[in-house]
Amino acid sequence: LxxxxxxxxxxxxxxxxxxxxxxxxxxxxxxxxxxxxxxxxxxxxxxxxxxxxxxxYESKIKTVKGFMHEDYTVAKLKEDADKLGIEGLVYEMISWDKQYERSVLAVSSDWIKAIVVKDFATLLGIAEFARSKKLPKLKIIPLEAIPKFKLNLPKQSGVVGILADYVTCDTAYFALKTFLFGNIILTNSRETAYNLSQSGYKAVTLDGEFFEAKGGTVVIDINSKISKLTKLISMSSDxxxxxxxxxxxxxxxxxxxxxxxxxxxxxxxxxxxxxxxxxxxxxxxxxxxxxxxxxxxxxxxxxxxxxxxxxxxxxxxxxxxxxxxxxxxxxxxxxxxLIVEENYASGEQTRIAAELTKINIKKTDIEESYTTIKNEYREKSSQLITLQTKDTAEQSQSNRLYDEESSLNLEDKEIETKIQDLEKQKELKNTILVDLRQKEQELIATSGSSIGEVKEFDDKLKILSEKDKDLTNQINISERETDSLNRDLRDLKETESKLQQIMTVFGFKKGMETFDVESVVQGLTSELNSLSELNAKAPEIYITTSNGYRSMSANKNTLEEERNSIIAFIESVEKDKRQTFLNAFDTVDKEIRLIFNKMTGGNAWLELQNEDDIFTSGISYIIQFKNKPKRESTSISGGEKTLAAVVFVLALQKLQPSPFYLFDEVDAHLDAPNAEKLSVILEERSKKSQFIMVSLKDSVVQKAKLIYGVFPKNGVSNVVIYKDKRMPSLRT
Known part of the structure; x- marks a missing residue:
């Protein structure tokens, strides 16, 4: 072990x-x-x-690139700004206060996005670079070619000053400020600007109204802003x-x-x-x-x-x-x-032996009677103990029954007093009822002329009946509380007496401290007496109401269980629906990837627009032909859409095959190689499904087992049939 x-x-x-x-x-x-x-x-x-x-941002960049305007050129040149010697853009090199913004933008609308360089050599280098890249429109300002001049302000009311004075920039680029705004006069009003333009000056108002010299043209800037397309295009690589x-x-x-x-x-x-x-x-x-x-x-x-x-x-x-x-x-x-035998005779010895035998027999009988008496004594002792325990149990039960009898007697007395009080109240109510019936007869007698009074009395009776119900409920509640208090009081008294006995047993003979509850009992008694009447049908109504409550509670629990089972069923259905959809989605996506790669050498796949909410969001069909960027199926050409649609239909066939498919010139927009690849795939798939196809492509027709050719002759359509010899005989 x-x-x-x-x-x-x-x-x-x-x-x-x-x-x-x-x-x-x-x-x-x-x-x-x-x-x-x-x-x-x-x-x-x-x-x-x-x-x-x-x-x-990609959609925005595509839109901007599609326009191919000046911002695209600037963005491309800024990628190599240090290499090309570009100082910056005009709107990046100058600044102005908010109140002059309309005036500045109205004057510099054509040059605000121009590129600034130091000299003509840099300008020519940038021009050559732009031409080699086939970039569109481009504006370049060489700082060294800007002449130095200063405009004398005309002495006329309404003139604020030269606009260049209200534009700030780095000291190295003062020539740029002079080039753009040095010959522009800033005015307060339109009339002053117009008069100055007639005098041969270029003038602009604070509200953005720009007048060319001699009143040739007027540029009005209402709320224009500098486009951030350049920055947006620069983000394309990011x-x-x-x-x-x-x-x-x-x-x-x-x-x-x-x-x-x-x-x-x-x-x-x-x-x-x-x-x-x-x-x-x-x-x-x-x-x-x-x-x-x-x-x-x-x-x-x-x-x-x-x-x-x-x-x-x-x-x-x-x-x-x-x-x-x-x-x-x-x-x-x-x-x-031996000595005794030698000394005594043999007769005496025999006598002694016989007496010893008798004595032994008596001894054996006495021992047997002793054993019997001892066993009887043990049985009687056990019976005595059993009877004593039964006696103790019967005494305790007798005491308990006596206590119950006394409590029942007290309750009987209380019920009798309550019945007497209720009978007295009944007599009073009967007298009141007789009086009310007499009044009712009087009212009935006068009902022909006092219908309104009857209605008033009915309303009052309803109010009184409602009060009666409320008082009855209050009385019932008070009675129950009184009964519970009486029972608690009796229990406390019994507990007190038991505790006093226990304390007496342990040697405490002094009186225990008690609490005076007489005032509480008197208050409850006065409250009970103040209640005028009792509702005798309250127990029946209570039983009916409690049974109704229990049945309604059982019905409620049943409905809750049914509701929980329905919710669990709905959740299981939703889970199965989601899993079924995802399995089908994976199957179709896998087939699309395989077929598209087999046909074009490119890639195609499905994407969920929102994986958390697959049933309310959509599915994107992404196409990426070989050596081409990926695009959605809605933004590809007609032939590419045809190819993508055929791939999608063939992928769906894998999920839930159909017995036959009918295609009407689905290869019309396909080139010869793609049509050939399509015919190969259809020939493979025709082993499990039948394909009926209208086609003008030789590569597709060659793979067919049964061909119907339609041609016109003398204005009438004729049909010619070709059947592959390897096919079984068919009725045509």
């Missing part, structure tokens, strides 16, 4: 170590899974926001990088999803192993406990046997000594018997 115990100890230790190791591994995996989930949530949020921003980052993040998230699946599988495996190890550990512990108990009992038995053996050994020695003593005694007795 000790050897088995040692083995079980080692097994328990091994199982415990295994369980701890598995738990630590599961904890680590769960921590890693939680971290990955948190990373996935953060990446999903980043991916969602970056995708929205990138899509938004947006492409952002799309690449989004693609990398998606791949990373896909890898993380695979990692999560592996982690879940590992956790499941470890959990299974953990449950097996825990069961083995529990079994080993149980066996160990049983073995411990067996070892303990065996040890106790060994100790008892050892003690008994030692006792028996000592007793054996004592008995040996006694036997030797008895043998010596017997020897002496035998010697004495």
């Amino acid at each position: 000790s050897g088995f115990g040692t083995k079980l100890d080692s097994m328990t230790t091994n199982h415990t170590a295994t369980v701890n190791e598995l738990k630590s591994r599961i904890t680590k995996l769960q921590t890693r899974k939680l971290k990955i989930n948190n990373d996935m949530d953060e990446l999903s949020l980043i991916l969602e926001k970056s995708s929205k921003a990138a899509t938004q 947006i492409d990088g952002l799309f690449q980052s989004i693609s990398i993040i998606k791949k990373y998230m896909l890898n993380k999803k695979h990692s999560l699946k592996k982690i879940d599988d590992s956790i499941q495996s470890y959990t299974t192993r953990l449950s097996i190890s825990e069961k083995s550990l529990v079994s080993a512990n149980e066996n160990h406990d049983n073995l411990k108990s067996r070892i303990s009992s065996a040890t106790n038995m060994k100790e008892q046997l050892t003690k008994r053996i030692s006792g028996l050994t000592s007793r054996h020695l004592i008995i040996k000594s006694e036997i030797s003593a008895h043998e010596s005694h017997v020897t002496s007795l035998n010697e004495r018997i």
Whole structure:
């Protein structure tokens, strides 16, 4: 048993170590899974926001690039600003106060986005660069070519000053300010500006009305702003990088999803192993406990046997000594018997032997009668103990019944007094009822002329009946409270008497401290007496109401259970619907990728616009032909749309195949190579479904097993039929 115990100890230790190791591994995996989930949530949020921003800016950039105006040119040149010697843009190099903004923008509308360079050599270099890049419209201002001049202000009312004085810039670029605004006079009013323009000056008002010299043209700036398209176009490369980052993040998230699946599988495996190890550990512990108990009992038995053996050994020695003593005694007795036999006659010896036999018989009878009496005494003692316990139980039950009888007598007296009070109140109410009936008869007699009074009395009766109901409810509540208080008072008195007895037993003979409840009882009694009448039907109404409440409560619980089951059913349906949709989505997406790559060598796939709400959001069909950027299916050409639609239909066939398909010149916009690839795919798919197709492409017709050719002759359509010889005979 000790050897088995040692083995079980080692097994328990091994199982415990295994369980701890598995738990630590599961904890680590769960921590890693939680971290990955948190990373996935953060990446999903980043991916969602970056995708929205990138899509938004990409559409804007595409629109701007489509216009190909001056902002596009400026943006392209600014990418190599240091290399080309560009100082900056006009609107970046000058500034003005808010009150002069309309005037400045009205005057410089043509030059505000111009490029500023130092000299003509830089200008020519930029021009050559723009021409080589085939850039559109371009404006360049060389600082060294700007002449120095100063305009003399005309002495006329309404003139504010020269506009250049109200524009600020770096001291190195004062010539730019002079070039743009040095010959412009700023005025307060339109009339002053017009008069100055007639005098040969260029004038502009604070409200943004610009008059050319001699009144040639007028430019009015109402609320124009400097376009930020240049900055937007410059972001195009960043947006492409952002799309690449989004693609990398998606791949990373896909890898993380695979990692999560592996982690879940590992956790499941470890959990299974953990449950097996825990069961083995529990079994080993149980066996160990049983073995411990067996070892303990065996040890106790060994100790008892050892003690008994030692006792028996000592007793054996004592008995040996006694036997030797008895043998010596017997020897002496035998010697004495011989002496007696020699001294006494044989007749006397026989007589003594007979008397000894009689004495032994009497002794045996006495011992038997003693044993019988002792057994009877034990039985009577047990019967006496049983009767004493029964007597004690009957006495306690008698005391309890006596207490119940006294409490019932008190309740009977209280009920009798209440009945008497109620009978008195009934008599009073009967007299009041007789009076009311007499009044009712009088009212009925006069009802022909006093219908209004009857209605008033009816209203009053309704009010009184409602008050009667309220008072009845209050009386019932007060009665119940009174009964409960009386019961509590009796219980307290009984408890007090018991406690006094217990205290007396323990030697406390002094009176216990009591509380005066007479004032409370008097207050409750006066409140009870103040209640005028009782509702005798209240118990019946209470029973009916309580039964109705219980039935309604049961109905409510049933409805709650049905509601919960319906909600659970709806949730299961929603879950199955979502899973079915996602499975179908994955199948179609996989087929689209395979077929499109097979036909064009490019890539095509489906994207959920909102993965959190797949049923209210849409699905994007992304197309990327070989050596072309990816685009949505709505923004590709007609032939590309045809090819994408055919790929989509073939992918749907994989999800839920149809017995036959009817195509009407779906290859009309396809070139020869794509038509050939389409015919190959249709030939493969025709093994499981029938394709009926109208086509003018030879590559498609060559793959057909049965061909109907339609041609005109003499103004009439004729049909010619060709059937592949390998096909079985068909009725045409």
